[in-house]
Amino acid sequence: MNKNQLTEAILKKKSYLCVGLDTELGKIPPHLLNEPDPLFSFNKLIVEATSDYAVAYKINTAFYEQYGKKGWESLERTLEIIPDDCFTIADAKRGDIGNTGDMYAKAFFEHYSFDSVTVSPYMGKDSIQPFLNYSDKFTIVLGLTSNSGSADFQMLQTPEGKLYEQVLSKVASWGTPEQLMFVVGATRSDLIKQIRKRLPDYFFLVPGIGAQGGDLKEVSLEGMNSECGLLINSSRGIIYASKDVNFDEVAAANAKELQVQMQQFLQLKNIL
């Protein structure tokens, strides 16, 4: 799925919602634990219930890795049932040099056919280039994250702005908005405004709405560009909204509630 197709999906569904499939056995409705592949069964019902309201699904690979090869199998099966009009993100936060970077890129873009993968910038250009070499895929680089630890290093002053600002500007010079996005945490909407000014054309993947305290309206209005340019993620607020048998209906209702708000913000910004 390329940038135009993603923007078309946003306009069609009137939504820039990304649903995070942070699926764990301990948190899914107990009645699913008897299924042969509970993680997959849960994800399938969640995807079916929410795909009218979501334009993207983010699979947090850690949650699957913890179960070893069985977890990777659940991930693979989940990926297969995500509809073609939804953008898929491997939230893996990988990053390694040349040869090893190539392997990671191959794993996520070829073995699993993800549209995108999240990458950590600490090792610099030759750790990001292997992903950028897939010009029909998206590399999503950590810019400013939404956790408290982002203050430890990302906020350090460098000769040309804070470290995260250096990361955003330098990495943006390595790839176009057609193949590169940034993770921009939602807990500081004042910063999102500045970051959007710095990078008018790139998509931002925004975690931190809901549980982490980001405000959907502020983030949306400050962070959008003229064609939206945002994917806002919600995980727990949707997928774990209920543990009852009808959990998928509750998930759908919560996703729809976000979609309705997003539609308003798209209208406010004259994008719809």
Add this chain to the structure above:
Amino acid sequence: MNKNQLTEAILKKKSYLCVGLDTELGKIPPHLLNEPDPLFSFNKLIVEATSDYAVAYKINTAFYEQYGKKGWESLERTLEIIPDDCFTIADAKRGDIGNTGDMYAKAFFEHYSFDSVTVSPYMGKDSIQPFLNYSDKFTIVLGLTSNSGSADFQMLQTPEGKLYEQVLSKVASWGTPEQLMFVVGATRSDLIKQIRKRLPDYFFLVPGIGAQGGDLKEVSLEGMNSECGLLINSSRGIIYASKDVNFDEVAAANAKELQVQMQQFLQLKNIL
């Protein structure tokens, strides 16, 4: 395996060699491709041939991930046949916040029983803490890496030294040398001397010997502390030294050659 046991193994084997199992189907001897699990068969022969000379094995997870669940199976089987007196490293360069960090730590320390895992520092303390919570395991944090891209961000000036110096000092304040190590690239031995002065007691995992141009003698003499405190990794120079049927004997010879040099350096520094 704890710090004392690792140091004992170094003294016993007169070696601080770590063998990197960067195993790929395209590079292993062709006759192994007929085996049911070629990656595992290759690793088994390499480990059996080199474990007299190596104190650690580093499994680069990217190489296994690229083959999906079959790759994770090979990784799991490999881990089972590494002898108990060898330290095991998951070179995974993970790093994510609280909940997700917990999953990664659980994956590598519980599902797979690695002694250690490599972690990227970009997201700060709450992305490293989940690993440090396993106080009987080692968290190996990227400090200064050996690739050209390390200049992009790690070398940026901050109010208190370069970014990598800030990372080393700050992360060291979060964990003791009994549970924390650092990745320190070997291509700049002048820097290793300074880093050893900054962190006298921590183990350093040093990639970049051989193919990446690091000098074993310089790095050893500048980087050792009073009880060694080094693990120096070699991957391609050992495991891909030959594609012939006797590749394991060639690997053993190359590992032994490094061990003999390491023994000299340990003696030069009065550790043996």
